[in-house]
Amino acid sequence: MEYTTLGDTGMQVSRICLGCMSFGSSDWRDWVLDEEESLEIIERAIDLGINFFDTANMYSLGESERVLGEGLEGHHEESVVATKCFFRMREDDPNSGGLSRKAIEQELEASLDRLGMETVDLYQIHRWDYDTPIETTLGALDDxxxxxxxxxxxxxxxxxxxxxxxxxxxxxxxxxRFATMQNHYNLVYREEEREMLPLCENEGIGVIPWSPLARGYLARPHEEIDATARGESEEYLYEHPYREGGGPEINERVAELAEDEGVTMAQIALAWLLHKDWVDAPIVGTTSVEHLEQAVEALEISLSASDIEYLEEPYEPVPASGHS
Ligand SMILES: NC(=O)c1ccc[n+]([C@@H]2O[C@H](COP(=O)([O-])OP(=O)(O)OC[C@H]3O[C@@H](n4cnc5c(N)ncnc54)[C@H](OP(=O)(O)O)[C@@H]3O)[C@@H](O)[C@H]2O)c1
Structure with missing residues (x-):
């Protein structure tokens, strides 16, 4: 495993972060793994040297954190665990969401309890809260x-x-201050290159992109996007700008390069991100041990400048996506 320093934190993290949105409870989303299968992936990740895990209170409404805490039993000290708050946890409780002092204090306590940890390494605000002054949020986080x-x-x-x-x-x-930015960034969504990524570079912020495989869009030919349970039900894959702005042509070029190199499409898409200096560690989501192993193997793929140019060339600007 390759490790890198996360922004200016001094913490060493594996260059692949395991995204835990697909672990917890299939009651939440039909493509989410229940406990036993989730634990198998977490266990394999630890074996592979992955020490960086990203979850959120809202993933499977707390079950993702609980299962991650379980999977990391005995490995808490050597792991870097990231979780988040913002989205409402209980429909009938408006203070279970947002970034007020009350929400942050209560949700953090609940997250720590589920994770079985006294301290979480990285606590992230999942979105901007238009109803709470940022100074209030920062005060609660600083405390x-x-x-x-x-x-x-x-x-x-x-x-x-x-x-x-x-x-x-x-x-x-x-x-x-915030030490990291977890943003939407992949070969078919590059709007972050305009402002956010240069800002992070100037400020020493660690960058950990989410949906590095465009939720699976970059992992198989675009004609086969509904071939998996998540592909069938993931609205993002149909409504999203991935299909605009050169998306299908980029998908075809990823497939072509993967065939030339004898690797998978997912590996080419990840290798592209791993070649970007401003990326510390992409957060990969998977429900398969084999796919997890492929993600780790992608660290060994070397892309030439002309490969990178070929993959990037069809991209055209698309509407901002992932936040409002
Ligand atoms: N901060 C935020 O707002 C935010 C938003 C979204 C996600 N996230 C974080 O980012 C993580 C990853 O996000 P994500 O799951 O949306 O995106 P992703 O990693 O871009 O895509 C995951 C999809 O790609 C497929 N895949 C992965 N490796 C593959 C391979 N080698 N071959 C074929 N298919 C492959 C997975 O299928 P299989 O399950 O079959 O492998 C899954 O359907 C989440 O777990 C979460 O931690 C954060």
Missing amino acids: AVRRGTVRYLGASSMWAHQFAGALHASDRLGLE
């Missing part, structure tokens, strides 16, 4: 760091001006 229940803070998809404002506010107020 969590001072209390020792959180080691580092992270943010997820938002506009670059919002992230720049949040970094400025924490510096102005002497509060803990």
